[in-house]
Amino acid sequence: MPKVPESRRIARMAVNEVRALLERHHHIVQEIDGGNDHGEDLHVTFVRNEQRTEDSLAIQVKGGVSTRTRRGHRIPVGDHGSNWRDGSLPVLCVVHDPERGGLFWANATRQLRRARALRKTPKSIVVAPDFVLNDANIDAFVDGMRRYLIREREGVGRWADMAGVEFAPEDIVKPFENEYAEPMVFWQRRGESFAVLLHHDLDWDPVPIQERMLRFEPIPLIGNVILNTAEAHWLMGCFKSTEWWRRPIEQPDPA
Incomplete structure (x- = not known):
């Protein structure tokens, strides 16, 4: 009789656990046939109030002890790096390790983008040990991933990943690309007196900026950051168009 490898049983158990969790909460899960598995096991579309949303992602699932580390788990990237980082769907990695508590997850797309930066x-x-995925936190997980996917559709999710920051739903985020195809982002939080510049040449490290820091002569500057003329005019436009969002937030009358 042909022998079924133990690794197959472990892999199937892992995929089934992830699929069962998502489907218990009414999300749409499409399993990728093993012959077409090139780094993703599941395609998931989230459901809200019994309505299919526009929010979808891919999941790579691993099981067993081979991915364990002392502090969590690691999933090999192999030759999937560019696909997981730049593909049309963000990719999550999920580990099934029942001896350590069940399912654990990581955003592979975000990690690879940050590494590239x-x-x-x-x-x-x-895969960190505190990123647990279960029935108790599945709704919070889905809400967070849907916010992430909204920023992806807006075209600014990549820059948040590169900088290792989180854009809140109410934040104003304005991307720009100069003539050398170098991207940068103007980021304004509600009620803060300063904005944040995320810049390709600054390794995406967040730089607080204010309009009074912007200079055009003798060379364009924002603080100590050298700009070209187009970048300086773009920043001026960003400051002028978001002035209202920097005004202090009015506190409700306690009475």
């Missing part, structure tokens, strides 16, 4: 090529995706 830091000029690194990671060999594995880090």
